[in-house]
Amino acid sequence: MSDDSFVQKGAAATLAVPYVGAPQDFYFLLLPKATMLPVAAAIEPLRIANQVTNTKLYRWYIMTETGAPVRCSNGMVVTPDTPLAPLPPDAMGFVCAGVEPQDAASETTLNWLRREHRFGRKIGGICTGAFALAQAGLIQDHAFTLHWENQPGFVERYAHLKPSPNIYEVSGALMTCGGGSAATDMMLTLIEERHGKQLAIIVADMCLHVRSTSSTAPQKSNYAVAIGSRNQRLLSALQLMQESIEEPLSIGALCRELDISRRQLERLFSRYLDQSPMHVYSDMRLAHAFALMNETSLSVTEIALASGFNSATHFSRQFKRKFGASPHFFRKSWA
Template identity: 40%
Template sequence: MSAQHFVFLLVKNHTHLTLACATEPLRIANMISGQELYRWSYASEDGVSATASNGSVTLVQHGFGALPPCERLFVIPGLGMTDFITAPLLACLRRAKAGGVAVGALCSGAWILAEAGFLDGMKAAIHWEYHDAFAERFPDVALVRSVFVADERHITASGGTATADLMLHLIEQDHGYDLSIAVSDMMVYAGAREATGEQRISLQSRHGMRNPHVARAIAIMRGALEEPVPPGSIAEDLGISVRQLERLFGRYFNTSPSRYYMELRLDRARNLLLQTEMSVSEIAVACGFQSLGHFARLYRKHFGGPPSSQRGRIA
């Protein structure tokens, strides 16, 4: 059996944790099996080196213009990712796809694949910090909150340890459950997640509660940030009274359902201000505020400054 060759495209400021979580499971699989099941190499735009967001420098074997034959290719970006989507990078990805290579993305890499037009009509995972901006920028992509998506033509993972989850999944798929578990054990990684695992700790875990009404109420709110649903409608959907809904939010969050809902919408507005070039008025509408003045007043009160003061990208 010949080794599978993985090529990792390292974009400037890529996330070093993601790179380590991508390659170490492959190395350990080789070590445990006593065979070269996997090979991997790195590519950067200049074909010499790539600098991670933590300052680590990785020497690479290839430039974006001359990749070797490979079975899988993953793009790994990181901080300020949108500033480093270059023509050579997109051309490299398109050539690989046209050549039949399985092209995937890690961390914020789904944004780059979406920019190249690869993900329309598909499910995709991206680091949670980019969710709001990604959903606005790429409405034809079915964004999910899962740690990774492996059942589409283009595999995507949300970065960090989610990359290790994906690699363990691929090892199991290629060489069986026993090897995957042995690799996980060697990594002292007992918490490997399935693809459908959520990126962030569940609401129940964060707040130490098991109340299905509260969890469902928040799910309704999160699904209707652009067109807010009145508390009465939420309570009716849950089959409880408004008064009971208010008691539950007072118990678990020390606030009212309306206030909690408002803060969800303001948090989304802040994400869009940081991550996109949408105008403040467009963001206000996208977060369910019909009056720009009302939005600005609430934003200033909540965050201590006007919306315009927090313009910029994630740094």
């Protein structure tokens, strides 16, 4: 990328930023099947910050392992600026992944991540980049996150690491985000830290982005929004179910935890969800199994147990009822 292309003309009034120094460099390492949305959502705030200040505050580069084009999860092909190479001392590198992240990073990539970390470079993860960071042994005691869809498979693979439900996490030199527009929020935080709140606000407005008030904002809509109700007992029941996937509670245990009768619980679910409590609970566990089926090499029996089914046969019947194919056929068709 030409050095002149980092600052472009725009119609918005220029904001004077009292800054003298070298631009900050960002390198985005795209793994095969990386999700394009969060990559663009991370780069655009940098471009806009340069545009509205008419100053080269940031530079950004796309990397792939060999320098060859990479096909993203949406099928589009991205031509990188450079193959893997040592990062400049003050640069920050983000590993960007997407679907099937457990197989995306090669040993060459992992060794590059380890080397950059060893030399004190700031390394982060976008969307499911945390898989590569965990494989490289870089997460350790850091707070981190990745896309909520991929968290069940990640936890099964790295039981000692617990991702947060937040949109992004900053922990020392490690920055991670769940993908999508969370990448914009993460970059706005960096812009504000380096050049002030006013610039971050203008950049967010230029992105037509309503900035999250905090990194601790959850990635998913809460149950109250999802079901259109703030009934506290119903919300508590759903939360208990979600927290007890591997060892599901009986309906009697749920009622005791909630201090509610079985009839009251069934009426709540019927009124707001038009389903029985056990049907909702079963669907939660099957959704968990679906994620494990896609992103782990666990056997069908192991997935059944991890999803709260005591019998692989019963699990297979329920899985086929929900998704239209047996677990074995489903996995074979996606191989």
